[in-house]
Amino acid sequence: MNTTNEFPKDFLWGGAIAANQVEGGWNLGGKGLSVADIASYKPHVDNKDYAAHMTISTATIEAAMADKTDKDYPKRRGIDFYHRYKEDLALFSELGFKTLRLSIAWTRLFPTGEEEEPNEKGVAFYRDVFKEMQRLGIKPIVTLSHYEMPLGLSLNYNGWVDRRVINDFVRFATVCFDEFGEYVEYWLTFNEIDSIHRHPFTTAGIVPDKCSPEQEEQEIYQALHHQFVASALVTKIAHEKNHNNKVGCMLTKLMTYPLTCAPLDVELTLKKNLENNFYADVQVKGEYPKMIEKSLKNKGINIKITPEERQILKENTVDFLSFSYYMSMAESGDPNAERTPGNTVLGVKNPYLPSTDWGWQIDPKGLKISLIELYDRYNVPMMIVENGMGSVDLIENGKIHDPYRVDYFKAHFQQMKEAIDEGVDLIGYTSWAPIDLVSAGTSQMSKRYGFIYVDADDEGNGTYNRFKKDSFDWYQEVIATNGASL
Ligand code: BGP
Numbered sequence: 458m459n460t461t462n463e464f465p466k467d468f469l470w471g472g473a474i475a476a477n478q479v480e481g482g483w484n485l486g487g488k489g490l491s492v493a494d495i496a497s498y499k500p501h502v503d504n505k506d507y508a509a510h511m512t513i514s515t516a517t518i519e520a521a522m523a524d525k526t527d528k529d530y531p532k533r534r535g536i537d538f539y540h541r542y543k544e545d546l547a548l549f550s551e552l553g554f555k556t557l558r559l560s561i562a563w564t565r566l567f568p569t570g571e572e573e574e575p576n577e578k579g580v581a582f583y584r585d586v587f588k589e590m591q592r593l594g595i596k597p598i599v600t601l602s603h604y605e606m607p608l609g610l611s612l613n614y615n616g617w618v619d620r621r622v623i624n625d626f627v628r629f630a631t632v633c634f635d636e637f638g639e640y641v642e643y644w645l646t647f648n649e650i651d652s653i654h655r656h657p658f659t660t661a662g663i664v665p666d667k668c669s670p671e672q673e674e675q676e677i678y679q680a681l682h683h684q685f686v687a688s689a690l691v692t693k694i695a696h697e698k699n700h701n702n703k704v705g706c707m708l709t710k711l712m713t714y715p716l717t718c719a720p721l722d723v724e725l726t727l728k729k730n731l732e733n734n735f736y737a738d739v740q741v742k743g744e745y746p747k748m749i750e751k752s753l754k755n756k757g758i759n760i761k762i763t764p765e766e767r768q769i770l771k772e773n774t775v776d777f778l779s780f781s782y783y784m785s786m787a788e789s790g791d792p793n794a795e796r797t798p799g800n801t802v803l804g805v806k807n808p809y810l811p812s813t814d815w816g817w818q819i820d821p822k823g824l825k826i827s828l829i830e831l832y833d834r835y836n837v838p839m840m841i842v843e844n845g846m847g848s849v850d851l852i853e854n855g856k857i858h859d860p861y862r863v864d865y866f867k868a869h870f871q872q873m874k875e876a877i878d879e880g881v882d883l884i885g886y887t888s889w890a891p892i893d894l895v896s897a898g899t900s901q902m903s904k905r906y907g908f909i910y911v912d913a914d915d916e917g918n919g920t921y922n923r924f925k926k927d928s929f930d931w932y933q934e935v936i937a938t939n940g941a942s943l
Contacts, residue, residue, distance in 0.1 A: 461941055462871075462874060462940045462941045462942070462943045463938070463939050463940050463941045464873075464874065464877065464939050464940040465877065465883075465884075466939075467555075468555075468883075468884065468885065468886070468939060468940070469555045469556040469596065469598075469840070469884060469885030469886070469887075470553070470554065470555050470556070470885070470886060470935070470936040470939075471549070471554040471555055471556035471557050471558065471595070471598075471885070471886070471887045471888075471891075472549060472552075472554060472557060472558070472887050472888045472889075472890060472891025472892070472908075473557075473558035473559075473598075473842050473843050473887035473888065473889050473890060473891075474538070474557070474558070474559050474560075474890050474891070474892065474894060475559070475560045475600065475603040475604065475605070475648070475894075475897070476559065476560045476561060476562035476565075476603065476605055477491060477493035477494070477532050477535070477560075477562060477603065477604060477605040478493075478532060478535060478536075478890075478894040478895045478896075478897060479535045479536050479538035479545075479892070479894045479895075480535045480537075480538045480539045480562060481527075481533065481534045481535035481536065481537045481538065481539050481540075482535075482537075482539030482540070483527065483530075483532070483533035483534075483535075484525075484533075485539065486539075486565065486576070486578040486579060486582055487565075487568060487576040487578045487579060488562065488564050488565045488568060488576075488579065489564040489567070489568025489569050489570075489607055489608070489609065490522065490564065490568075490607070490608040490609075491562060491563065491564045491605040491606060491607055491608055492604065492605065492606050492607075492608055492611055492616075492658060492659055492662055493532040493604055493605045493659070494521075494530060494532060494533050494608065495513075495517070495518055495521035495522070495530065495608065496530065496531075496532050496659070496900050497517075497521065497529045497530055497900065498529060498530070498531050498899070498900035498901060498915060513658045513664065513665060514664070514665065514666045515664055515666055515667070518608070518611075518612070518664065522608075527917065528916075528917070530900075531895045531900045531901075531902060531915070531917060532895050532900060534895070534913075534917050535894065535895055536892065536893065536894050536895070536911045536913065536921060537921050539582070541921070541923075542585075542586055542589070543589060544923065545892060545909075545923070546586075546589050546590060546593055546595065547593070548892070548909055548923060548925075549593075549595060549891060550593040550594070550595060551933070552891065552908065552929065552932055552933050552936060553933055553936035553937050554595050554891075554936070555594075555595065555596060555885075555936070556595060556596045556597070556598055556643075556885060556887060557590060557595050557596075557597060557598070557887070557891075558597075558598040558599075558600065558645075558842050558887040559586075559597060559598075559599065559600070560599065560600035560601070560602070560603035560605065560648070561583055561599060561600075561601065561633055561637075562579075562605050563601075563602065563605055563606060563607055563626075563629050564605065564607045564608075565578075565579030565582060565583070566579045566580060566629060566632055566633070567607060567625070567628070567629050568607070568609075569607055569609035569610075570606070570607030570609050570610040570622075570625045570629075571607075571609060571610070571613075571625060573628075575629075575632045575636075580632070580636050583636070583637060584636065584637070587637055587640035587641065588640070590640070591640055596642065596643065597637075597640060597641045597643070598643040598644075598645065598840070598842065598885070598887065599633070599637070599641050599643065599644050599645065600644075600645045600647075600648050600707065601626075601629070601630050601633060601644065601645065601646055601647070601691065602626070602646065602647045602648060603648040604648060604659045604660060604897060606661070606662040607625075607662075608662075610622055610625060610662055611658070611662030611663075611664060612664070614662075615662070615663055615664060615667045615668070615676070616657075616658075616661045616662020616663045616664075616680060617653075617661040617662060617663070617680035617681070617683045617684055618661075618663055618668075618676045618679060618680045618683075619683075620683050620686075622662075622683060622687075623683055623686055623687045623690065626687045626691070627687060627690050627691060627694070630646075630691040630694065630695075631691075631694055634694060634695055634698045634699075634702070635698070638698060638699055638702070641702075642701055642702060642703060643703050643705065644691075644695055644702060644703070644704045644705070645704070645705050645706070645707045645779055645842065646684075646687070646688035646691060646692065646704065646705075646706060646707070646740075646775075647660075647684055647688060647706075647707060648707050649707060649708065649709040649781060650681070650684055650685075650688070650706065650707065650708065650736050650740075651708060651709050651711075651733065651735075651736040652709055653677055653680060653681050653684070654677060655803075657673075657677055657680070659897070661677075661680045661681070661684065663676065663677065663680060674756070674758055675757075675758050675759070678753065678758050678760050679760055679761065682760045682761075682762060682766075685739050685740065685770060686766050686769055686770065688706065688740060688775075689740075689743075689769045689770050689772075689773035689774075690769060690773070691704070692704040692773045692774070692775060693769070693772070693773040696773075703776040703777060704775050704776055704777075705775050705776060705777040705778060705779045705840065706736070706737055706740035706741065706775045706778055706779065707779045707780065707781070707842060708733075708734075708736050708737045708778070708779070708780040708781075709733075709780065709781050710733070710780040710781065710782045710827045710831070711729075711733045711785075711786065711803060711804075712730075712782075712785040712786070712820070712823045712826060712827045712830075713726050713729045713730055713733070713785065713786050713787065713788050713804055714726060714785060714786075714787050714788070714807065714823075715787070715788060715789070716787040716788060716789035716791070716794060716805050716807070717789070719790065721790035722788060722789050722790055725788045725789070725790055726787075726788040729788050729804070730830075731746070731748065731749070732749070734831075734834065735749045737778055737780075737831070737834075737835060739770060740774065740775050740778075741774055741775055741778055741835045741837055742774065742835075743770050743771040743772070743773070743774040744767070744770060744771060745762075775837070776837065776838070777837050777838040777839060777840060777884070778831060778835050778837050778838075778839050778840075779839065779840040779841070779842040780827070780831070780839075780840075780841065780842065780843075781841075781842060781843030781844065781889065782823075782824050782827055782841055782843070782844045782869075783817050783843070783844065783845070783846075783889075784817040784818045784819065784820060784823075785807065785810070785818060785820040785823035786803055786804025786805065786806075786807065786818065787804055787805040787806065787807040788804055788805055789805045794806075806818070807820070813846050813847055813848060814847065814848050814849055814904075815847050815899075815904060817846075817847070819846070819865060819868075821865075821868035821869045821871070821872045822872055824841070824844070824869050824872045824873065824876075825872035825873070825875055825876045828841075828872075828873065828876035828881045828883060829876055829879065829881060832876075832880075832881040832882060837882075838882045838883075838884045839881065839882060839883050839884065840883070840884055840885040840886070840887070841873070841883070841885070841886045841887070842885075842887050843887065843888075843889035844869055844886070844888060844889060845865070845866075845888050845889040845890060845906045846861070846862055846865040846866075846906065847896065847904040847905065847906055848861060848862065848904075848905060848906075849903060849904075849905065850893075850905045850910060850926065852910055852912070852924065855924050856924075856927075857910050857924060857925075857926035857927065858926075858927050859926045859927055859928045860927070862908075862926070862928040863927070863928050863931045866888065866928070866931075866932065866935075867943060870886075870935065870940065870943055871943060873886065874940060874943070888906075888908075888932070889906055890906045890907055891907055891908050891909060891932075892907040892908070892909040892911060892923070893905045893906060893907040893909065893910055893911040893913075894906070894907070894911070901915050902914055902915050902917075903915050907926065908925070908926055908928045908929040908932050909923050909924070909925060909926065909929060910923065910924040910925075910926050911923060912924065
């Protein structure tokens with residue numbers, strides 16, 4: 458057993474961002490509107506996590522489309538990565554990044570999603586980004602779809618509910634492999650594919666009022682199935698284009714504990730964890746788990762799956778598994794068990810764990826447990842592609858003291874190291890997010906994750922200048938020593 462803190466040689470240390478949360482330039486270079494561009498932020502409204510999508514309707518979409526400003530739409534502004542990417546990549550390089558996970562905005566390449574040929578300016582933008590990364594020795598991990606589906610496909614097809622969208626995605630992904638293949642080896646198909654249940658619009662372009670309430674569950678599962686098939690098809694194409702391409706799936710790891718050892722709590726927890734693993738089961742093992750199929754049938758949900766599609770899933774499994782990990786939660790048979798905002802929207806509050814300012818319960822040990830559980834179940838290389846802590850940071854004279862962030866990461870890294878020492882094949886880690894960006898769930902800027910502070914507020918005021926937080930030096934040292942400094 459390796460007794461030093463050093464991580465495996467060639468461990469991919471880095472950070473993760475998504476186009477719609479950083480780029481801005483929402484209407485530049487021929488870019489079309491994506492579902493992210495209509496996510497609004499209204500100050501003083503209780504804009505809690507996962508609430509935003511619930512207010513989406515055909516009417517709010519139409520109002521957002523008529524508004525040509527970015528005033529109420531922070532994701533249209535991002536952090537201006539579109540213009541400042543060289544400066545940001547230089548900072549990531551100074552951190553010592555071996556890798557950067559980023560996404561390609563589908564609408565920069567295909568503004569409505571249905572064009573036959575890609576938008577050249579969009580292609581040129583990403584080529585420039587990848588060239589700069591290559592110059593700096595930072596390997597990209599590219600997410601093909603990170604909550605930024607073309608709004609046109611959402612409006613015209615109700616997003617992934619319509620199987621024709623598979624072809625649009627395959628065309629987009631093929632262009633990405635052709636145009637950027639010389640720079641990219643690691644690809645992820647869908648960010649947090651399981652989140653279709655929590656925010657169907659953001660994840661899959663499903664407009665709630667286009668489905669009847671009785672049909673909604675059915676439509677969501679059908680849309681998910683189309684994403685599974687699309688993921689398998691592009692995995693096939695990636696492998697055919699270049700045998701060095703490695704494609705991964707991406708799961709929100711929602712580690713759940715029984716609140717007590719009452720057998721009912723244990724049973725409910727087991728079921729929750731089986732449901733959470735279902736998405737990786739299909740993509741890593743290549744088939745729907747039998748018990749999931751049965752439970753869907755029991756709920757009256759009948760996904761249309763052709764024999765050809767089953768074969769596509771079976772023959773084109775992913776090369777590695779990636780996941781996001783922010784928190785864990787508990788489950789209980791007691792309907793009065795405490796549920797509070799934050800992660801506990803998804804479960805019950807765990808009395809043993811502290812929470813972030815946004816109520817997400819901090820649980821480093823849960824990361825180790827997740828790694829062991831997932832590796833034992835799937836036996837493929839793994840990457841943690843999101844992990845971090847949203848907090849309110851204060852800047853004074855250009856300095857940001859964030860010891861809480863260091864504590865958070867340190868505790869998680871130690872648990873990762875223990876899992877590796879116990880045999881887990883963990884090949885990379887990208888923090889969410891190395892630089893402050895617009896929150897996916899709340900559209901806030903003030904929910905800050907970075908080692909780098911961005912001078913912008915929730916309304917978009919500020920210079921957008923970048924400042925290194927104290928945690929910047931700390932992460933730099935961790936990477937430079939490959940974990941030995943922990
Ligand atoms: C994940 C998303 C990210 C990211 C992160 C933090 O679910 O993949 O895009 O934003 O969560 O969430 P939030 O931004 O809501 O704090």
